[in-house]
Amino acid sequence: MSLAESVPHRSAWRLPGIDGLIPWILPVAIVAVWQIASSAGYVPVRVLPAPSDVVLAGWKSLQSGELVRNIWVSFWRASIGFLIGGSIGFAFGLANGLSQLSDKLTDTTLQMIRNVPHLALIPLVILWFGIDEAAKLFLVALGVFFPIYLNTLHGIRTVDPQLIEMGRIYGMNSGELFRRVIFPGALPSIFVGVRFALGIMWLTLIVAETIAASSGLGYMAMQAREFMLIDVVVLSILIYALLGKLADSASRFLERLTLSWHPAFQKHWE
């Protein structure tokens, strides 16, 4: 019998789905007020277009295929940059958490680089890579690297030493010790790093695309600004919000999948 079965389903008497709708009440209300204010003429269309105009702009751009193409390009850059920066950060976090030599060798250097705002490198990156894909991937990877590195390192350092001693006593070899004790112990902290990194990923990408790109959501917004298409500008901002929410939900889902042993997540499930 699993835990999920043994606890009575507390919300069974409620209408299904109500709980899931509560977080959306506020965004929907804001859009509604905004629409009413625009229609009544309180908000000049030049300052902020009505939501209906934004939807219309979205529909047009969807039909021309431009929206899908730009979202896809941005999504691709974000994920590849995240994968590259995340894996390198994870690898350094592991190495420095597990080996004192590696830590002594690299940590000071990494801390120095960390204190340089990575967006300050944009001019240099443009000189190096032009406005090529490599420039965007480099910046995203660099931005994502540090939160994942720091939190992986912290997670590994704070694994209960008594559990590690227990694992040794029971005869685990280094591989088993890592797989059964150290990695699962570091996982909650690694997920904190992933969620930080997702935020930085979008931020970096949008800034990079705004300054130096010929496709993507940031580029789409900048193009629209040139032609005073304020509805498209607002559209791209809203899409960032949706994509950010999507990324966060994905990492929460992974968290719940892998951390079901954690008391914090059990309460969530009851």
Add this chain to the structure above:
Amino acid sequence: MQQSLRVLLSDVDFVSSATLIEQARVARRAFESKPAAAPKPAGLSLTIRGLSKSFAQNEVLRGIDLHIPAGQFVAIVGKSGCGKSTLLRLIARLETPTAGTIEFSEPTRAEDVRVMFQEPRLLPWATVGANVEVGLIRERLRTNAKARAGQALEEVGLHDNRDQWPSVLSGGQKQRVALARALVSHPRVLAFDEPLGALDALTRISMQRLLERVWADQAFTAILVTHDVAEAVALADRVLVIEQGHIAHDVTVDIARPRQRGSADLGALEATILNYLLTENQTTVGE
């Protein structure tokens, strides 16, 4: 006896006398159904000669000579810092001696000697059953590890909890899972480092009963470090009093089992040993 058990354990940490009896029955059934080809490994005897241990300049144990016969239940008491935990860690091979030797009567594998600590040290991300299976990790062929873990959990009365996370268990239950993990490889020496120190008084009594029953059933050599003299005399065949790194008193507890807690002869013995500890205390203060 059954009457007294029921009074003692009436509302103690999920172990009622009825479940205790049921556990004993289940354990006996498991024992009888085992093939005759694999006899239960009995406890090991161990001989300690001239054992010393220093940390930096600090000599914690000096010149310990000790023989523990196979299957004996030995309790080690002493003030904190007297070296009793170090002696236990040396026997369990968690530390290496500065001088002297510890010899077991037969060559031992790592899983023949197990330790149980004051903290249960369960992996929070593994189910109760998987935590017990950690005890089998060294065995080359983990044949029916699940079944063996289940058997060990049955022995401590937690078979129904094997799919739960440790975080939902009470302190006493967690310690019983730790006991099952130590037992699952059928150790021949089991070392307890104040295993009941963090539990409340009633849970502790029920755990003491459980330890005694498991020891009687599995016939391993038990070494219990404790600060609770009453616990020592209730469980052990022999109590060693350690003072400043050497064995000051070696007391045989010649009282038949099952022992009646709070009986006069246990009380008298407890008083004697407490007296040893307190007298030693006064001389230290006088120094």
